Amino acid sequence: xxxxxxxxxxxxxxxxxxxxxxxxxxxxxxxxxxxxxxxxxxxxxxxxxxxxxxxxxxxxxxxxxxxxxxxxxxxxxxxxxxxxxxxxxxxxxxxxxxxxxxxxxxxxxxxxxxxxxxxxxxxxxxxxxxxxxxxxxxxxxxxxxxxxxxxxxxxxxxxxxxxxxxxxxxxxxxxxxxxxxxxxxxxxxxxxxxxxxxxxxxxxxxxxxxxxxxxxxxxxxxxxxxxxxxxxxxxxxxxxxxxxxxxxxxxxxxxxxxxxxxxxxxxxxxxxxxxxxxxxxxxxxxxxxxxxxxxx
Amino acid sequence: xxxxxxxxxxxxxxxxxxxxxxxxxxxxxxxxxxxxxxxxxxxxxxxxxxxxxxxxxxxxxxxxxxxxxxxxxxxxxxxxxxxxxxxxxxxxxxxxxxxxxxxxxxxxxxxxxxxxxxxxxxxxxxxxxxxxxxxxxxxxxxxxxxxxxxxxxxxxxxxxxxxxxxxxxxxxxxxxxxxxxxxxxxxxxxxxxxxxxxxxxxxxxxxxxxxxxxxxxxxxxxxxxxxxxxxxxxxxxxxxxxxxxxxxxxxxxxxxxxxxxxxxxxxxxxxxxxxxxxxxxxxxxxxx
Numbered sequence: 215x216x217x218x219x220x221x222x223x224x225x226x227x228x229x230x231x232x233x234x235x236x237x238x239x240x241x242x243x244x245x246x247x248x249x250x251x252x253x254x255x256x257x258x259x260x261x262x263x264x265x266x267x268x269x270x271x272x273x274x275x276x277x278x279x280x281x282x283x284x285x286x287x288x289x290x291x292x293x294x295x296x297x298x299x300x301x302x303x304x305x306x307x308x309x310x311x312x313x314x315x316x317x318x319x320x321x322x323x324x325x326x327x328x329x330x331x332x333x334x335x336x337x338x339x340x341x342x343x344x345x346x347x348x349x350x351x352x353x354x355x356x357x358x359x360x361x362x363x364x365x366x367x368x369x370x371x372x373x374x375x376x377x378x379x380x381x382x383x384x385x386x387x388x389x390x391x392x393x394x395x396x397x398x399x400x401x402x403x404x405x406x407x408x409x410x411x412x413x414x415x416x417x418x419x420x421x422x423x424x425x426x427x428x429x430x431x432x433x434x435x436x437x438x439x440x441x442x443x444x445x446x447x448x449x450x451x452x453x454x455x456x457x458x459x460x461x462x463x464x465x466x467x468x469x470x471x472x473x474x475x476x477x478x479x480x481x482x483x484x485x486x487x488x489x490x491x492x493x494x495x496x497x498x499x500x501x502x503x504x505x506x507x508x509x510x
Numbered sequence: 511x512x513x514x515x516x517x518x519x520x521x522x523x524x525x526x527x528x529x530x531x532x533x534x535x536x537x538x539x540x541x542x543x544x545x546x547x548x549x550x551x552x553x554x555x556x557x558x559x560x561x562x563x564x565x566x567x568x569x570x571x572x573x574x575x576x577x578x579x580x581x582x583x584x585x586x587x588x589x590x591x592x593x594x595x596x597x598x599x600x601x602x603x604x605x606x607x608x609x610x611x612x613x614x615x616x617x618x619x620x621x622x623x624x625x626x627x628x629x630x631x632x633x634x635x636x637x638x639x640x641x642x643x644x645x646x647x648x649x650x651x652x653x654x655x656x657x658x659x660x661x662x663x664x665x666x667x668x669x670x671x672x673x674x675x676x677x678x679x680x681x682x683x684x685x686x687x688x689x690x691x692x693x694x695x696x697x698x699x700x701x702x703x704x705x706x707x708x709x710x711x712x713x714x715x716x717x718x719x720x721x722x723x724x725x726x727x728x729x730x731x732x733x734x735x736x737x738x739x740x741x742x743x744x745x746x747x748x749x750x751x752x753x754x755x756x757x758x759x760x761x762x763x764x765x766x767x768x769x770x771x772x773x774x775x776x777x778x779x780x781x782x783x784x785x786x787x788x789x790x791x792x793x794x795x796x797x798x
Contacts, residue, residue, distance in 0.1 A: 225690065232692045233607065239596050240603025241613075243620040243666070246659055250627065253638040311534035319528050320535075326794070328535060330786045335542045337713075337782035339720030341749045342771050345756050346545055376541055383538075407524040430626070437628025439723040440749075444757060464630045464723075471634075471727050476642070488634040492627065499626035503619065 254489040261285070261482035270486070276450040276461075278470065278480045285483045287490065289452040293367065293460035294491075297442055298435045300371030300456055301378060305431055308375065309382030310424060316383075317390035318412040329384075336380035344444030347373040352445060359457055365447035368456040373441050378431035385430060385506075389423020390416055426505035433498040437491065439464040463491045546779075549772045556769025565735040566746070570759050575770055577737055581745035582719055582777070584738065585729060588654025589661060589718040594711055596658075597665030598700075604666070605673040606695055625663035629723040632660045636728040651741045653729020660724055661714035668713065672706020673699060709788045716781035720774065722749040732758075748774040 261270075265285055273286015312332070316325040351372060352364030393416050401411040417424075447459025448469060461469075467484050474481040564574035608614040636656030646652040676699050684694040700707075722730075731744035732754060738745045752770045755762040 229690055229692060236599050236603045236607055239599035240608060241617060242596060242600060243624050243662065244617060246662070247620045247624055247627075249639065250631065250635045253635050253643070254631070257634075257638045308534055308538060311531050312538050315528075315531035315535045319531060326790070328539065330790055331539055331542055333786055333789075334779065334782055335538075337716045337720065337778050338542075338545060339722070339749050339774055339778055341720075341722050341753050341756075342549070342775055343545070345752065345767070345771055346548065348756065350548070376538070379538060407520050409524040409527045410520070413527070433626045437626070437630070439628065439630040440753060444753070464628060467630050467634065468723055468726055471637070485634060485638070488631055492631050495626055495628055495631075496623055499623050500619075502626075503622050 250492065254485055254492055258482050258486035258489050260477070261479055261486045264479055265483070270483075274452050276466070278483065283479065285486075287463075287487060289450050290461060290463045290466050290487060291490075292452055292454060293446065293450075294436055294462040294464070296367040296454070296456060296460055297370040297374060297446060297462055298432060300368060301374035301435045302428065302432050304371060304375035305378045305382055305435075306428060309379050309427070309431065310386055312379070313383045313386035313390060313424075313427075314412055314417065317387045318416055319408055329387075332380050332383050335376065340377065340438060340440040341444070343373055343377060344441040347441060347445040355457075361457060363447055363459060365445055365459055366457050367446055367453075367460045370442045370446040370460075370462075371456065373445055374435045374438055377438060377441065378435050381434050382427045382431040385427035386420070386424045389420040389427065392423065393419045422505045426502045429498055429502035429505065433495050433502065436498070437464060437495050439468050443468050463487050467491075546775065549768065549775055553765075553768035553770075553772030556765035557772065561766075561769055562773070566733070566751075567735060570733065570751075570755055570762050570766070573735070575748070575751065575766075575773065577735055578746040578748055578751045578770070579773065579777075580737060581731075582748045582774075584650050584745055585653050585657060585725065585747055586715050586718050588650055588741070589657040590711060590715065592655055592658035593662050593665055593714060597662050597710070597714075598669050598707060600662075600666045601669035601673055602695055605670050606691070606699070621663050621666055624659075625667075629660060629721055630726075632656055633724045633727050635659075636724060641728055647742060648727070648729060648731075648744050649742045650729060650738060650745055653725045653745075653747075656724045656728045657718040657721060660721065661717050664714045664717065665710045668710025669703065669707050672703035672710075675706065676702045705788055705792065709785045712781050712785040712788075716778045716785070719781070720749055720778045722753055725750060748777070 270285055270287055272288065273284060274288050275284040275286045276289050277284040312328075316328050320328070347369060348365070352369055354364070355361065355366060355369050356364030397415050397419055398411055401415040406414070442462045443465040446462065446465065448461045448465060449459035450461040450466065451459075453460060467488055470480070471484055474484065561574040562579070563576050565577050566575060567573035604614070604617065608617070633656065636652055636659075640646050640652035640655050641648055644652075646655075680698050680702065681694055684698045685691070689697070725747055729745060729747070730750035731746050734744060734746055748770060752767065752774060755767050755770065
């Protein structure tokens with residue numbers, strides 16, 4: 215009798231401990247996100263306390279090794295924005311066109327073949343894509359536009375556009391699939407062709423999911439590091455043309471961290487631009503998530 | 511007459527736009543196969559037995575990439591050891607324990623946002639937290655932990671999908687036989703969910719093997735041709751090795767660059783195709 219109750223007590227204790235432990239793992243993602251934020255703030259503290267915030271956010275020059283050092287984020291921000299928006303403008307017709315084709319118009323067999331192929335693209339490492347961009351695309355861009363160098367913002371935009379496609383296509387296609395079949399029947403009954411149904415009925419009905427897909431693609435593109443580091447030319451000058459070398463926020467962190475003194479102002483400045491990047495992508499993903507939930 | 515014309519016009523637009531969209535889809539497919547085939551052509555001749563089994567030497571101008579491949583495998587193994595248990599337990603919490611409340615919503619939002627954090631930011635965090643704060647130094651363990659956080663959302667999401675697909679009748683039957691909740695999860699639910707969990711793990715492996723930015727400041731060695739002595743040593747890794755040869759070493763031979771790129775691609779594609787095969791099979795089976 216005593217034995218039995220002690221067993222059940224032991225069982226209860228074990229159950230209790232397991233539940234706590236599982237819970238701890240469950241909330242770990244919140245903890246990690248909080249820690250990432252905390253460490254970015256903590257490590258950029260030295261920079262913010264020694265360099266005027268206005269010169270950082272409004273500065274047009276990024277020369278971390280000059281005397282005195284200049285840490286203006288504008289050229290890097292311009293680089294990131296140029297490359298990313300260029301990429302998204304190329305990716306939107308490609309991504310939505312592909313999603314619409316495999317979701318609405320293509321035969322089922324074609325679709326089952328194309329979907330895994332696009333998933334493969336997501337797994338190709340960014341250094342490999344960067345290497346191809348450097349060797350193949352850069353030469354083509356240089357000759358076509360008669361430039362001094364083929365390593366430009368535009369070169370980065372093209373490569374990044376393709377890298378964002380797996381995200382854009384798969385989420386857009388999910389949104390297209392989620393449109394009720396009755397919409398299509400109603401449209402067909404009114405005499406619409408498949409294309410008219412796809413363009414005028416399905417596309418508008420899936421629009422908020424497609425917007426979310428595009429935003430997630432944008433988030434992916436802004437955060438991409440190795441490809442842009444390799445193909446955009448790495449010149450931290452403030453330019454507003456797609457056909458010139460630029461340097462993005464991500465590229466700057468990756469390229470300069472190795473040369474900094476641990477705990478120095480430059481080191482801390484790279485954490486500061488990392489913090490800005492984190493906040494930008496966090497905002498984009500948060501908005502995308504709201505759009506996704508609107509579809510449901 | 512007018513109606514017939516109208517119908518013809520409709521049919522024509524249908525044809526034109528279907529063709530246009532097919533063309534767009536083909537551009538994407540050609541791009542993907544173009545990269546793979548180009549790499550095979552350029553790198554294929556470099557893939558000799560010597561290249562795969564010798565250490566890099568002569569400042570990367572001679573030798574092969576054997577220890578670089580092994581370095582990548584160490585990092586990937588470390589990543590799995592850290593991320594798999596945590597990811598599976600997190601998914602178990604979400605699917606089996608969590609109630610529908612605000613905390614659960616915040617957890618889900620965190621996972622979505624974690625998946626969107628740029629890899630270079632994970633690199634910065636790994637540097638600040640694992641390398642410096644926890645004093646691991648640039649090492650296999652710091653790099654693995656950083657990569658583990660990066661792939662955690664992938665593991666959690668695919669495990670949760672898998673757990674969700676196990677019917678509730680299994681849970682009820684097990685509980686009715688007197689099993690505890692935990693026994694039910696370990697002995698009944700997890701085995702059923704295994705294919706989905708493996709898919710997530712395999713996708714994570716592919717991602718971890720190909721990433722450069724997170725290991726840039728946490729694990730990767732520029733040139734250290736011998737095998738690491740402990741988990742606190744730096745290692746060479748394939749993606750970083752390729753990056754260094756392409757951008758930092760002035761006259762690294764072309765065939766070594768393309769060979770390294772091809773080996774990296776093949777490793778990643780190998781894992782990706784396993785995951786795709788499992789997924790496609792599940793998707794087709796569901797439809798039948």
